[in-house]
Amino acid sequence: MAKTKGDKDGKAGHGGVLERSPSHLLHRVLQLALDIYTEESGATGVTQRQFAVLAAVAENEGVTQTGLVRATGIDRSTLADMVARMIAKGHLERQRSDLDARANTVRLTPAGAAVLEESRPKAAMADSRILALLKPSKREGFLELLGEMAASDVHAAEAEPKAKKIKAPKADKPAHKDGKKDKKPKKDKAAKKAA
Template identity: 45%
Template sequence: MKHDTSSDRISSALHLLHRAGQCADELFALRVGEAGLTPRQYAVMTAIANSEEPSQTTLVERTGIDRSTMADIVRRLTARGLVQRRRTRRDARRYAVRLTDKGEGALRQAEPAARSTDERILSALAPTQRDAFLRSLSKIVSAVEPDDTGRNGRG
């Protein structure tokens, strides 16, 4: 039977990105405390806070979260009283989303957890490597995320 050494570990990009995501989710969950938000809920609430009553479509565009998942996240946040949906005056078919007072409090409470999670993740890299790492992740996301036609990437 083989002994597990670092050279025996799987080194595919797919697997390592998945594991890095799992580690980040676990770190955030440990730090977020009573706010009880998931990383994606935090991202959605941050996007709402940084927008003037965005639609769910706007949130999809800003976060990269797919439409059906976004609808589920907004539904869950609404059920918890963290966000509020209402029809817009300009387009009765469109819903605008905004944080409630409770949601603003939960977001403020979760912000230190998000910052410390980011700091912990980036601490694995030398300070001079951190910006390049974040730019590389952004390039990967841009290159492989589905476009509006449902096809992946640019090729």
């Protein structure tokens, strides 16, 4: 059987680098989830991120954009652009915060509330289809793990003591022909005294 381009080192199948990479696998799952969401919402529906913003605003009436960043996980500059576009479409409105004159709060407009209500069953169907990819016994644990990961603070995790971090396995040292590992040569006692 001929090796494919991705199978040069014989590791393209089970157990290869990409199959053991959390970042790669999460990216693949995200792409799959977004494709399913797009199929369910249709060409004229809101995107998954727009739905997340509408839902977060509905659940946190008068939320600031900083609060929306925390609630959705969307980076600040992307969120600012999204909110501006959603205001232009008439889905959101911005007001000065009563608590902090420097901050703006965001509220749903009646049109935004209608779009959210129209989108809820489509988002629920997409979520059902995504979870259906797993065995029923694994679905709740999967959601719990995703929730833990989504709620984690990357910068706090980086500051943890090194002993708690998961280390990548080290490659074995080269071995002699007889199977024994190389050892550092011991200095002769006479050579130590001379030094």
